[in-house]
Amino acid sequence: MKAVIWKGRKTVGVGEVADPEILEPTDAIVRVTSTAICGSDMHLYDVLAPAMHPGEILGHEAMGIVEQTGPEVTGIAPGDRVVVPFNIACGACWMCERGLMSQCETTQQQTDEGKGGMLFGYTSMYGGVPGGQAELLRVPQAQYGPVKVPANGYADERFLFLSDILPTAWQGVRYADVREGDTVAVLGLGPVGQFCCRVAAYLGAGAVIGVDTVPERLALARRWGVDVIDTDRTDEVDAAVRERTGGRGADAVIDAVGMEAHGSPVRKWLQQRADLLPEPLGSEVAESIGVDRLDAMMTAFTIVRRGGTVSIVGVYTGEADPVPMGELFDKGLTVRMGQCNVKRWIDEIWPALIDEADPLGTEDLTSHRLPLDEAERGYKLFDKQKDGCIKVVLQP
Ligand SMILES: NC(=O)c1ccc[n+]([C@@H]2O[C@H](COP(=O)([O-])OP(=O)(O)OC[C@H]3O[C@@H](n4cnc5c(N)ncnc54)[C@H](O)[C@@H]3O)[C@@H](O)[C@H]2O)c1
Ligand SMILES: [Zn+2]
Ligand SMILES: [Zn+2]
Helix, strand or coil, X not given: CEEEEEEECCEEEEEECCCCCCCCCCXXXXXXXXXXXXXXXXXXXXXXXXXXXCCCECCCCEEEEEEEECXXXXXXXXXXXXXXXXXXXXXXXXXXXXXXXXXXXXXXXCCCCCCCCEEECCCHHHCCECCCCECEEEECCCCCCCEECCXXXXXXXXXXXXXXXXXXXXXXXXXXCCCCCCEEEEECCCHHHHHHHHHHHHCCCCEEEEEECCHHHHHHHHHCCCEEEECCCHHHHHHHHHHHCCCXXXXXXXXXXXXXXXXXXXXXXXHHHHHHCCHHHHHHHHHHCCCCECHHHHHHHHHEEEEEEEEECCCCCCCCCCCCHHHHHHHCXXXXXXXXCHHHHHHHHHHHHCCXXXXXXXXXXXXXXXXXXXXXXXXXXXXXXXXXXXXXXXEC
């Protein structure tokens, strides 16, 4: 089959690899019909390159048609149309029972890396499971993971984003503890940030402020009723948010940027040095030194009001990042974060998905639909935010 393969820093390509097979009784094989490129793939593309191995199959946002199921998979059958959550979770362990599928103890123990549960297409740190940017996907824990969706009547994109970015945004808003009428600021208007804005409004926010610098992303957010601020400079964002909130700051701030924030050339330099070191050392540097670019997170702490909540959705991997504890303590902030627990939110999101009016605009996000063969171009467009690129969906 064809699959998108990581070849080296900032180099991916479509290659021919062996078809996946059922290896465990709880596996399924899905023939992928749509698979998206995510901001999280861009970390692997660039700053997390030291953790990658050439030949790894990328991708964790996929849906398609079930082709085969192992004997212990009873909830889905060949022919079913399914979305595959990016967490690989058992649904039955202590963590899964508490809605923490990203920490699934069954799949975590299979990796031995001291990380959370397994993820599709996300390095050996998360199980080294081949990803979904491919014609076929082996889905472990398929007795629990895949979400069955209506066979027809809807375009793939109505459901595709259930694999990751829609529940991720939903969790981001829930973790932000948004109350009726609150002012929510969303940093970063990539695909995740766009959904954070829409979900915040849908769940009752009184005002949504969005921050980015990319014109097409600002325009899309504006079209969805977001009050946009066009800058990534903390002092300017702070002034603009205070002006809109009677000087107090936003009730909740969602960081939908993560470790690759604009600005701070020194930190960028440090990140690149990690990649030039011998591989084991480089990998250690990328993981263990505080090399994240913290501009978005720091901005979040600045613009949130006293007693407010910061919800961090963007990914960070540094282990020694400086955090302004004095500011957090004095302002009395609540900070929540983490990988999305996809299946925890499906039931809450479902009514919006099958609503004719598409209130979350699942069909109003994708800027580029490309054949899988053009994955390389898709990665470049998304990386450079060229050609109005907001979300790329690949069709095998
Ligand atoms: N927690 C999870 O489970 C989860 C799931 C999916 C994605 N993510 C993460 O969410 C983040 C966003 O993903 P995406 O697909 O939207 O990526 P993206 O790269 O398209 O979006 C990031 C946006 O932030 C903007 N930005 C950069 N620096 C900024 C700054 N200082 N202030 C304001 N805006 C700034 C960029 O211009 C860009 O539009 C990534 O870190 C991704 O890894 C997390
Ligand atoms: Zn993703
Ligand atoms: Zn589990």
